[in-house]
Amino acid sequence: MRHRKQGRKLKRPTAHRMALLRNLATSLILHERIQTTLAKAKEVQRFAEPLITFAKRGDLHARRLAAGRLLKPEALKKLFSEIGARYQTRNGGYTRIYRLERRRGDGAPLALLELVVRQIPEEEKGEGKSPKSSEKKKGNVKPTLKNAK
Numbered sequence: 279m280r281h282r283k284q285g286r287k288l289k290r291p292t293a294h295r296m297a298l299l300r301n302l303a304t305s306l307i308l309h310e311r312i313q314t315t316l317a318k319a320k321e322v323q324r325f326a327e328p329l330i331t332f333a334k335r336g337d338l339h340a341r342r343l344a345a346g347r348l349l350k351p352e353a354l355k356k357l358f359s360e361i362g363a364r365y366q367t368r369n370g371g372y373t374r375i376y377r378l379e380r381r382r383g384d385g386a387p388l389a390l391l392e393l394v395v396r397q398i399p400e401e402e403k404g405e406g407k408s409p410k411s412s413e414k415k416k417g418n419v420k421p422t423l424k425n426a427k
Contacts (some may be wrong), residue, residue: 286321299325300349306373307353307361311392316377319389323373330372333362364395 288295302322305312307329314322329347332340341358348354365372371394378388 285324286317288317288321300347302326303329303347304349304353306391306393307348307357308350310396311390313378313388313390315381316375316387316389319375319391322391323375327370327372329357330361330365331370333357334366336362360397361393368395 288298290298298318299322302312302314302318303326306322306326312319312322325347329344332344336358341354344357345351345354348357373391374394376390376392378390380386381388
């Protein structure tokens with residue numbers, strides 16, 4: 279029986295599982311959204327939310343605890359300078375999971391894990407525009423009968 283045994287093993291040994299969670303949490307902090315399987319997303323959510331709570335505290339001990347769990351120093355810097363300040367007034371619930379379609383190769387359920395309040399990069403802001411309107415602004419439209427004159 280699995281009474282009082284929390285977490286998923288993800289069919290990996292402990293060291294491999296911890297390395298996977300550290301990698302995914304680092305990517306989540308750097309990119310603010312990641313796409314992975316649903317089980318991994320739920321585990322990374324449990325792993326990453328305490329890191330944001332450490333960043334809200336902002337003291338040296340919290341920074342050292344977070345540094346032991348993250349892989350890249352730039353992720354630690356972003357966590358404490360940007361993300362911690364962004365969630366200062368929020369009491370938990372820093373991430374959300376969107377369920378996506380199943381993966382084509384093996385049918386695994388996919389999920390999108392993202393920070394709730396995130397900054398949208400410039401590349402994503404322009405995605406809603408049609409490609410024709412952006413091409414017209416650049417002057418890359420091939421001449422047709424209408425605009426050949």
